[in-house]
Amino acid sequence: MTSDPTRSAHRPAPLLAIAHGSADPRSSAAVERIFDRVRALRPDLDVRTAYLDHVDPGAEAALTRLAADGAGEAVVLPALLTAAYHSRVDLPEVLERVSAAGPWLRIRYAATLGPHPWLLDAVERRLHEAGVRASPDTSLVLASAGSSDPEANAVVARAAEQLAARGPWRSVVPAFASMASPTPAQAVARLRAGGAPRVAVATYLIAPGLFSDRVRDQSLAEGAAAVSEPLGDLPELAALALHRYTEALQSEPSFPRLPAR
Template sequence: MHLTTPLLLVAHGTRDPAGPREIERIADAAARELDVPVHVAYVDVIGPTVAEAMREIGGPAVVLPAFLAAGYHVRTDLPEQLGDAEAVVCPPLGPAPEIADAMLEQLSRAGWRPGDRVLFSAAGSSDERALDDVGEAAQLLGRRCGQWLRPSYVTTARPLTADCCPAAGRAFVAPYLLAPGLFHQRLRELPVTGVADPIGAHPKVIDLVVRRYRAAVGQDRSAA
C-alpha cells in the first residue's frame, strides 16, 4: 500500500437518511485531510455493498470499519464480504481516546457539567468481545468526566439504559453511537436532563481516521 491508496469506510447501514449523511461527512473530511479518495460501503441494510465499493475502487484499498466495537460485523461479515479483495483492514474506530474526547465535548454541548451523572449508552450486542470493547470505551470516557461509568445499552445487552435513568438529579446520556438513527431517537425519549448528540464527524473522529489509515499504510509497507 502507498500513501495514495484509496480508503474505504465500511459502516453498518440504516434506513434513516441522517445516518448515511453523517458517514459521508466523515468520508469527505477524511479525504480532505489525507488527500486520497475515500469511499463508503455498508455491511447491511443499504448499499453500496463492500463488494460493489471494491469493484468501483478497482485495486488495493485500506478498509476501515466505521464501528465502535469489534463485534460480529467486524469479525465475520466484513472479511466474508471482502473475500479475496486486496485490502489492508484497520482496527475499528472504537474504542479509542479520540472517541472519548469527542463524546466529552458532545456531553458539554448538551449541558452536562462536572458532577452531573453520565449514562454511557451503546447500541448493544450479543458478542462478548464487542461488550468488552464497550466497557473499555466507558472507562475512557469515565476518566475524562471524573466518574466510574457502567455501560448500558439501547437493546440486546443488559442493563438497558432505560432502566438506569435516575428518579431525581441531573443526568445526561452519552451515546456511544457514531451516527443518528433509531437508537439515538430512543435515547432522546428517556426521562433525563439531556441526551448528547451522536459522535458524528467530530474533528477528533477525523483525526482517528487519519491515524488508522496512516498506521495501516505504514504497517503494510514495513511488511513488504
C-alpha cells in the same frame, strides 16, 4: 484482469470506509459528512464509503469497483465503534470473495474506530454542546448500540470506566440500546433511584437513527437531564479514521481469516 501499475504507482492506497448502514437516511448522511471531513484533511486521498446493509453501494460492490478502477491495493476501514460480528465475520466474508475474484487487489484491513481515547474526547465534546460537564453531582450513562458479542459490550464498559477516571463524575455506567442490558431506561432509573441528583446520557453512536432515537426517548422518559447527540462528523472521528488508515499501511496486507467450515 490485472492492475495497471502506472495508474497507482504514485497514488496513496484508496481508503474504503464501510459503515453499518441504516434504513434511516440520517445515518448515511452523517457517515458521508464524516468522510467529507476526511477528504478535506487529505485531498490527495481517494476516500470512498460503502455500507453493510440498507444503503448503496454495498461493501462488495465498492471493493469490486476499486479493483475495476485499477487500484493495486486498498485500505478497508470498518467504520464501527467496536469490533464485533460485523468486523470479525461479515466483512471478512466479503473480503474473501473479492480477493478470490480479484487477487491483484491487496487489501489492508484497518482496525475499527474504537476503542480509542479520541472517541472519549468526542463524547465529552458532544456532552459540552448539550450543556453537560463532569460534576460530582452528575451521573453519566454511556449509551451504545449493544451487541450479541460480550467482548464488544465489554469495550463500552471499559470506555465508561475511562470516562469516570477523567471525572469528576458521580459515576459513569454503560447502557445498550439493543442486545444487552441495562437499557438506557434501566440505567437512568437505577442511577436516580440510587440518589444521583442529576443524570446525563452520552449517546455513544456514530450516527442518528433508530438506536439514537431509542436512547433519547428512553432516557428522557426516565428523567435524564440531558442527552447528547451522536458523535457524527466531529473532527476527532475524521482524525481517527486517518489514524487507522496510517496504521493499516504500516502492516502487511491481510484481513481476518474465517475458521474453516
